[in-house]
Amino acid sequence: MSPPSITDLDELGLDQGGHLLLHRAVSRAAPGQVVEVRGRAPQLRVHLAAWCRSEGHEVEMAEGPGPVAGWIRPGPATGARWHGAERSGPELAERAPTRWGLAARGATVEAGGVEFPFPLNDRAAVWTDAAPAIYRQAAAAQWDPATAVDWNAPVELDDDVEAAIVQVMTYLVENENAALAVPARFLGRIHPHFREVVAVLAVQVADEARHVEVFTRRAELGGRPLGLSTVGGQASLLTLLEEPDFAVAHFLLSVLGEGTFLHLLSFLERHAPDPVTARVCHLALADEARHVAFGMAHLAAVLEADPGLRPRLAAAIHQRHDALAQTAGLNREVFDALVVLAAGSWAPAALGDGFRRVQELSVEMDEGRRRRLVKLGYHPEEAAALSSLHTRNFM
Amino acid sequence: METLLMGAVAYDAKVVTIWDGFKQWFSANGLAFDYVLYSNYERQVEALLDGHVHVAWNSPLAWARAHRMAEARGIEVAAVAMRDTDCDLTSVVVVNAASGIEDLAGLAGRRVAVGAVDSPQATLIPLSYLRSEGLEPGQDFDLVHHQVGVGKHGDHIGGERDAARALVAGTVDAACMIDSNHLLFSAEGTLPPGSTRIIAQTPPYDHCNFTAAATAPAALLEHFRSLLLGMSYDDPEVRPLLDLEGLKAWRDGRVTGYAQLEAAVDESGFYDQEGHVAAVDYRP
Numbered sequence: 232m233s234p235p236s237i238t239d240l241d242e243l244g245l246d247q248g249g250h251l252l253l254h255r256a257v258s259r260a261a262p263g264q265v266v267e268v269r270g271r272a273p274q275l276r277v278h279l280a281a282w283c284r285s286e287g288h289e290v291e292m293a294e295g296p297g298p299v300a301g302w303i304r305p306g307p308a309t310g311a312r313w314h315g316a317e318r319s320g321p322e323l324a325e326r327a328p329t330r331w332g333l334a335a336r337g338a339t340v341e342a343g344g345v346e347f348p349f350p351l352n353d354r355a356a357v358w359t360d361a362a363p364a365i366y367r368q369a370a371a372a373q374w375d376p377a378t379a380v381d382w383n384a385p386v387e388l389d390d391d392v393e394a395a396i397v398q399v400m401t402y403l404v405e406n407e408n409a410a411l412a413v414p415a416r417f418l419g420r421i422h423p424h425f426r427e428v429v430a431v432l433a434v435q436v437a438d439e440a441r442h443v444e445v446f447t448r449r450a451e452l453g454g455r456p457l458g459l460s461t462v463g464g465q466a467s468l469l470t471l472l473e474e475p476d477f478a479v480a481h482f483l484l485s486v487l488g489e490g491t492f493l494h495l496l497s498f499l500e501r502h503a504p505d506p507v508t509a510r511v512c513h514l515a516l517a518d519e520a521r522h523v524a525f526g527m528a529h530l531a532a533v534l535e536a537d538p539g540l541r542p543r544l545a546a547a548i549h550q551r552h553d554a555l556a557q558t559a560g561l562n563r564e565v566f567d568a569l570v571v572l573a574a575g576s577w578a579p580a581a582l583g584d585g586f587r588r589v590q591e592l593s594v595e596m597d598e599g600r601r602r603r604l605v606k607l608g609y610h611p612e613e614a615a616a617l618s619s620l621h622t623r624n625f626m
Numbered sequence: 627m628e629t630l631l632m633g634a635v636a637y638d639a640k641v642v643t644i645w646d647g648f649k650q651w652f653s654a655n656g657l658a659f660d661y662v663l664y665s666n667y668e669r670q671v672e673a674l675l676d677g678h679v680h681v682a683w684n685s686p687l688a689w690a691r692a693h694r695m696a697e698a699r700g701i702e703v704a705a706v707a708m709r710d711t712d713c714d715l716t717s718v719v720v721v722n723a724a725s726g727i728e729d730l731a732g733l734a735g736r737r738v739a740v741g742a743v744d745s746p747q748a749t750l751i752p753l754s755y756l757r758s759e760g761l762e763p764g765q766d767f768d769l770v771h772h773q774v775g776v777g778k779h780g781d782h783i784g785g786e787r788d789a790a791r792a793l794v795a796g797t798v799d800a801a802c803m804i805d806s807n808h809l810l811f812s813a814e815g816t817l818p819p820g821s822t823r824i825i826a827q828t829p830p831y832d833h834c835n836f837t838a839a840a841t842a843p844a845a846l847l848e849h850f851r852s853l854l855l856g857m858s859y860d861d862p863e864v865r866p867l868l869d870l871e872g873l874k875a876w877r878d879g880r881v882t883g884y885a886q887l888e889a890a891v892d893e894s895g896f897y898d899q900e901g902h903v904a905a906v907d908y909r910p
Contacts, residue, residue, distance in 0.1 A: 244812070244819065246809055246812030246819055247812075247819050273824075274812075274824055277716070277808065277809075277824055278808070278812075280714075280716070281716075281805040281808075284711050284714065284715070284806065285711060285806060286874070287710055287859070287874030287875060306710075307860075307875070308860075308874035308875065311858075311865075312859075312865065314862075343865055
């Protein structure tokens, strides 16, 4: 049998942190080895007996005065808490057990924990190797609405053009509200083991919150009330919010919806009649491009693992189209506002130019959707057919 | 199927969590088990002796009453099992380090804080110890009770904590508490570290036990006991239950550690020999 290990607490009491030394000594003791405890704290002996009782150790108290307070014989529960514990990383699990809960990836998780409701815990369903880099980009690209936009820049527009801007901003806020709510709905369901994916979506939600803010502020800049919100537009967005499948929702929102919005925001920046409108669209466009990149990377990874998802995604486009067949799609007021905005005035020739530009925008949007669908493995003909079924509401 | 029925006192909301957990675990291990909660130990002991429950999770004071009542009725009760943490406890008498009180003699004419009137560890046992050292409570020193959770036999820690706070506040000259609570109160800061001195410590005594009535179905009771003793802290399924109930392992019941409390009960007239409640002003 090993000779006793000696732990000297000096003047430190067990009520002053001395228990750390005892814990360490007991956990390092060889099987059967006794820990001799020395110390001069006045209440050490009383506390040593109480501590050993609560920790399940046997203790023999020393008689009489002297430096030795007693001898601990570590009990069978020593270290038992970590029997059966699992390392939750550092490499990614194919399926993160729900019993790992909120533990940091790579932490040692005590056995017997409660199950957490993280149903999105399959690597194949949530992960893309692009997530860490996209998160780093996203974190580095955050901007402050208060300083990133010169809110005092001159905005003196014709009343009718200002009204068109307000209508477009009203429409953008409505759509950004949807783009915020969709990832937010999935955020709490994704296993935190895939923390980079959670982080990208969390920043995405924060991005959309900023977009809602800056578009609202631009709308209010001219002192007009906000514009119109239509039944058809909201019905289209509701189908996004109601989609229960993460991959399908991400496809519809980020690949198709936000992908289409890239063209819209670029168009608005290009034709903006004032510097504030141009700036807020520019800032949102940079964020949305990142959201689309993440959506593409995620869908590409999921499709590689599960090619059977491709027809299901296509079916989702058909289903959404059918669900929205009886609605008006993009509201007339938004379409007209885009024409006026692109025209810059109500002069007939300018309106004609504006109308042509919006038509060109529609073509660009369609080309962009087809390009992304082909990149995800759809045949160009199928991509064209699917793109044509995309909601007329753009998002 | 016959069910083993256990009584427990609801001294805290966690009692429901604890015994629900045990019930599920016993059930998964083939023992039909259920529990009944009482608001105080006196009601629980009477229920045990009247056959309403087979076994009671008893405080040491409840054990003292149960076996007195059983003997008076000519029946038997037995201590079936207890926690490792129920064995060999001590209580301490604590003073302010700067008080100048060096020993028990220094308590003469002083105010001594105790817990609830029915607390074995913070009232009955330390007061009996002081008597054995020649100090009669109420005569040689003033007694200041901290009546929290009366009827719950000191299970509620509030009385001891209030006594400790009174010591820090200077409204009393000494306070009685269980040794582990002196460590706890010092570590958590209720007693500022180094501000108090222990001037006396009682000999070791035992705390709770599962008290079984003679009428308890023998096979069920043995199954209950063997399952308890088989619970291992290694087992992640039972570890949370053991943590909640404050133990690392169950042990066989023993009744050799209750002599101090029995003496305290007799001296103070808390119960008579038949187990009738005789303490004046005790309203569980």
